Amino acid sequence: MQVIENLKVKEKLYIEKLENGLTVMIIPKSGIQKKYIIWGTNYGSNDSEFVVPGEEQVTKVPNGVAHFLEHKLFEQENGTNSLDTLTALGVNANAYTTNDHTAYLYECTDNFYEALDEFMDYVQHPYFTDENVEKEKGIIGQEIMMYDDYPDWRVYLNAMQAMYHNNPIKIDITGTIETISKIDKEILYKCYNTFYNPANMALVVSGDFKPEEIIEEIKKRLVDKKSSASIKRIYPQEPETIVQEKIEQKLEVSQPLYTIGIKEVKEANAMENKNETVRKCIAMEILLTLLFGRSSELYQELYKEGILFGAPSLDYEFGKNYAHVLITGQSQEPEKLYERFKQQVTKFKQNGINENDFNRIKKTIYGRYVKEYNDVQDIARMFLSDYFKGINSFEYLEEIDGINVEYLNQVLNFVFKEDKMVISIVKN
Amino acid sequence: MQYSEQELKKGIKLHTIETDKFKTNLIAVFLTTKLTREDVTKNALISTLLRRGSKTMDTQEAISKQMEEMYGASFDCGLDKTGDNQVIKFYVETINDNFLPQQGEELLKTSVEKILEIAFNPYTENGGFKQEYLEQEKNNIRQRIDGKIDNKARFAVDRCIEEMYKDKPFGLFKFGYKEDLEQINAVDLYNYYKQLINSCKIDIFVSGIINGDTKNIIEQNENIKNLQEREPDYVVPKAEAKDTKQENVVTQSMDVTQGKLILGLDVNLADEEQKYTTLIYNSLLGGDANSKMFQNVREKAHLAYVASSSYLRYKNNIFVNCGIEISNYEQALELIRKQIEDMKKGDFTDENLENSKQGVIASIKTIYDEQDTQIMYYFGQELTKAKVTLEQYNEKVEKVTKQGVIDVANKVNINTIYFLRD
Known part of the structure; x- marks a missing residue:
């Protein structure tokens, strides 16, 4: 493990790239009650055109898949929902999607390792069915409509439309009701398998931890997966000009x-x-x-x-x-x-x-x-x-x-x- | 962490929270006064006027530059409605002297002095607030009042509260009313302000790595010395009896895509101790992802993305909050009613109960790690005159029983159903 110290804030970063390609970063904070863990994949709303490692042809998916995946990953094959399980453990779990990454996280004071079991399990075990994918469209539809009423979201998104011709940064992270209607379980599995490879992910922990201990606990819970080659992402050519002032x-x-x-x-x-x-x-x-x-x-x-x-x-x-x-x-x-x-x-x-x-x-x-x-x-x-x-x-x-x-x-x-x-x- | 309090003068308290967990020191000054229709707008105006200029920093620019020099001290003024009180709040957050690139700058001392000056020694001209500042701040307040509609979810809850507390202090809007602004002049307002700072409850909080001098600096501060002793004029929040009559149904139209459905519930508590049970009741009803609202309204019926409830403990109300498709109003309302009824029947498991308790306790524990929440916790204790340590608080939550929750559930009545639609 590499240790990087910063003398200005008097904090240390422990960083290690595991054999399967996953990067783990630990920033210990002794004497703090809260423990925080976040696991992210370098995959966001910008990434809807790419070449799957090992394939030749380009894959293009509807807008909103990264965010859709974020919602669906909580669903477990035994019918439970990991968000409920984590909440029941008294930990505060959540997830979010940005234009360049998707992250799963929880914060807690107690039950950290019980929660870690569930957390690392659900992120590594997707379970999508036609039925549970359809169901989610209703909830995400309400989320999209909620944002339609947020003036601050609209003013931001419109500014993006005015600046960018083609760059996917201009699209809504959630997709639209129309684009999400085209999402099915095959698309979700394909994107999951491509982007949720350890080599494309990083995990960060901060709290009262001993770095050597926590990294072993993480390794124990990793499923056996080979590090994949890097994913070729295709972004449209963006002119230097703005669209409209x-x-x-x-x-x-x-x-x-x-x-x-x-x-x-x-x-x-x-x-x-x-x-x-x-x-x-x-x-x-x-x-x-x-x-x-x-x-x-x-x-x-x-x-x-x-x-x-x-x-x-x-x-x-x-x-x-x-x-x-x-x-x-x-x-x-x-x-x-x-x-x-x-x-x-x-x-x-x-x-x-x-x-x-x-x-x-x-x-x-x-x-x-x-x-x-x-x-x-x-x-x-x-x-x-x-x-x-x-x-x-x-x-x-x-x-x-x-x-x-x-x-x-x-x-x-x-x-x-x-x-x-x-x-x-x-x-x- | 070590908390201590000290009365500087009658009605003026200094609270210190010694902790070395943070890179920052946080200083807060709270002025608490009764919420009344007569003074609500004046207090709002004062909260924004004071940050325009003080005795030695006579412009906003001077204050900002001072804060920037102090490694970007964050200075903020706020206004809260806490029970039947209005609270004018000042905050300064600076990085702790241990993390400055060079030693020898006394940021804590400077920030204490600056915040006290801003709160208690404003810039004046001709025996009043500066005319120019007053006019600008009237506009500022006008726009904040108009700004109510911008956040539709927040607006819907505020409107529901307004309906529930018609003609009562708690129904007042914290930024006041436009029609009051015209009659307020610079001299009268300044006189009112002087009276306010000599009659309101004053609490000063200092949190961080505090050295022995801190108390001294505050005690010896000229602006503190100039304040009078007082019998502070504020309302101690208590469990009050509710007389819920018929359900009040209010529908309002606005340009929205999504409907906002709010149910304002009365919780008719017998005593203060039941508040801990109510906390758990709320958690089971709509407080987290395992709650009835989230599970049944969102996950099973797919009617909403936001489906939750929150407990307003100073007034013993719970607000159920849903963003729904407008055509689903009847269906959603019926489903929410069912959740409230099911709670009365005790339709939740021991495991649900235990999980809710652990969730609440976990969130209480995080208070140790958050400077501002810590201050708000001790301020809440101070206001309610109920000194409960965080450990005691957790013990009380731990003791909540299923029967206790059912008892509370049966004291819950729907007061108002508010729907914001297109």
Whole structure:
């Protein structure tokens, strides 16, 4: 087992790649009652076209299969549902699907190993029948309809539609009622067998554990499976351009919701290598806070003018084949806000970044990273999702020291391009 | 973890939670006052005005920059409805001095001073709040009031509560009412604020790696010294008798795809101790994935994705919550009624009961690991004047019996059925 220590947050990561290809990461937290385990596969809503290892032809499945699988995996052949079994053990179990991974998890204070039996059993033993697949369509249908009424989900998804032509990041994680209607048990088994191979998965544990002990407990519960070759995933070609600058939807809301999106051109740029990804992400967090955080000139001015009343959420999201900025909030005049934002970007580019402001916000971002290490859930989730992006979460704490104003200016000019900006609005 | 409390002055308490489990220190200041129709909007306005500027940090920008300098201290103000009280809350979370890149910065001391200044020494002009800030915050509150409709699930529950508590304090909306805003002026509001901070219940919480100075710093703080002793003016939540009359059925139309069905239940408890049983009752009815609601409404009938219930212990109400297809209203309602009836008949196993207890106990244990939940737990204890340690709490849950749950089930009545549809 490899041990990586971070002296800033005084935590250690134990990491090992098992013989069957599974990566296990352990972040011990002594004296904490809560134990958290999360098991993820590098398979999300983006992956609907791929070549199964050993096959030649391309497999294409309807949108929403990864999420459908997440729902169905809890079902056991003996008629029980693992979510019920885990709940009965007093553990808090759940699962979720993102665009690049699916994860199963539970948190508990007691009965960790009893729960581990069930947990590792159900993730490794799918049981799909025509009947139980049909049944799930009703429940997922209600979930889809629930999201249709969430203005914040709509404004996000529409921003994606405005930025991306073909990239599957634009599709709804759940699929639609139409696409899920085409899902059957054969499709589910095929996707399960392809993507739930240990070589495509990672397991993270955080809590009061002895690393040598917990890893043995995990190994004991693994079924015998051979590590498969890597899966070829096919993503459509994405043009550099945006689809449309403005997109609007009507929904009953008190005040318009907006998302400003900035699409980053991923291909053929000189800035990309692994370390660079982390550095760029840190730089983006600092930049966005400088531009539109609570102490920013733009936020203060717009607040005084009554254009907004809350700091927007500022996100930089990225994956293997996409990266974008999302600025989301509520405003009476989102279009005006958008224009002002663009002007502010231009101003920043002209004047460069102020050194004092930069140093202050860098401290802020450092503090934000440290706070991530308070809770076993935050820790485990962070290590898992970063892992699927090829990142060890400690790198953020290491790389932040080296970020300087010159680099920030460089990133500013590279990412914040006016012809890559969109605005999505949801209003009455 | 070590909890201790100390009365700084009559009506003002300092609570310290010493723990080295976290990378952060969390400081909270709560101002608790009676919820009344007359003052609800004023209190809401004060909660947002105070974060606009204080004596030495006269703009929001100055406050933000100060927090950013402190390694991104998170500063937040909130407003809660807790039983028949309104609680104005201030939080500052900073990273602990042990995790700073360089030593010698006293973040804990600075954050205590800053939060007390924001809460008790606001920026004023001409004997009142700054006019410009007041006008902007009135707009802010107006929009929050209008914003009620944005989260349909939350809106439906709030509307159900409003129906159940017509003309009673608990039926009030915590952000107040638009029609009040016009008459509020900067000087009167400031005078009201001064009266509020000298009559409300004040609780200060400090959680984290605390050194001996912390109590001293707070006791010696000028803003604390300037506060008067008081007989705090708030309502101690108690088990109150319910007089459930006929079921009140309310249907409201809005632009929604999915219908939100809420059942507001009265739990007519004889005494406070039955609250622990009610917790288990709720867990069995709709509290988790093994509950009747989840199993029968979601998993067997496939009527909903969300099918749950939650227990509002300060008011002894349970809210059953479902997102359903609008045409399934009758069917869903009938099925929910059946779950409530089945609970009365004791239609659950000893195993169900045991599992629910373990689930509740497990969630209580996690309180040790969450700084903010820990503070809310001790604040709840403080408010209800029932000092129960986490260990005692778990023992009480452990003692809940099947018969006890059936007794509670038979004290449950449907007060209001609320349906939000298209």
